[in-house]
Amino acid sequence: MAKFMDVHEGFVGVTAEQLAAAHEADLAIEGEEGVHFERAWLDPESGKVFCLSTGPSKEAVMRVHEKAGHPTTEVYELPIEV
Amino acid sequence: MAKFMDVHEGFVGVTAEQLAAAHEADLAIEGEEGVHFERAWLDPESGKVFCLSTGPSKEAVMRVHEKAGHPTTEVYELPIEV
Numbered sequence: 001m002a003k004f005m006d007v008h009e010g011f012v013g014v015t016a017e018q019l020a021a022a023h024e025a026d027l028a029i030e031g032e033e034g035v036h037f038e039r040a041w042l043d044p045e046s047g048k049v050f051c052l053s054t055g056p057s058k059e060a061v062m063r064v065h066e067k068a069g070h071p072t073t074e075v076y077e078l079p080i081e082v
Numbered sequence: 083m084a085k086f087m088d089v090h091e092g093f094v095g096v097t098a099e100q101l102a103a104a105h106e107a108d109l110a111i112e113g114e115e116g117v118h119f120e121r122a123w124l125d126p127e128s129g130k131v132f133c134l135s136t137g138p139s140k141e142a143v144m145r146v147h148e149k150a151g152h153p154t155t156e157v158y159e160l161p162i163e164v
Contacts, residue, residue: 005123005132016162023164041087041134043158050087050132050160052123076125078132080098082105 004053004061006075012047019049025068026051033060083116086135086143088157094129101131107150108133115142 035055117137
């Protein structure tokens with residue numbers, strides 16, 4: 001299992017409820033890909049979302065987000081953390 | 083206190099020890115600005131670093147990183163998380 005950060009753009013003005021709904025959509029299907037989305041942080045001013053996850057590959061993370069309706073291609077594997 | 087994610091580029095090939103040293107440099111001076119860097123994640127392949135912090139403002143976060151020798155202007159305030 002590896003750790004990943006993915007980044008979304010365009011979430012300007014999104015509310016806490018809307019972010020929670022998007023996160024729930026990931027959680028509902030993530031098991032199919034062996035992924036788990038641990039946390040998501042939103043800056044509603046810039047529209048950036050950062051999602052921290054664990055899973056087998058970047059592609060698996062991307063597939064969950066795509067199936068959940070919020071695709072991104074910006075995914076980074078994070079082998080090092082402090 | 084607000085929460086922030088900042089992003090650095092150019093850390094290609096950086097090691098765990100080097101990331102820890104950079105993080106320690108932040109921790110050593112962050113108190114001057116009322117900032118605390120909670121966590122940093124590195125993708126040594128792309129060179130991206132993501133730092134999660136709390137503090138009074140984006141500018142305070144930027145000042146700590148600049149004084150510690152690894153400036154960035156890419157800082158996002160994160161009022162919403164799940």
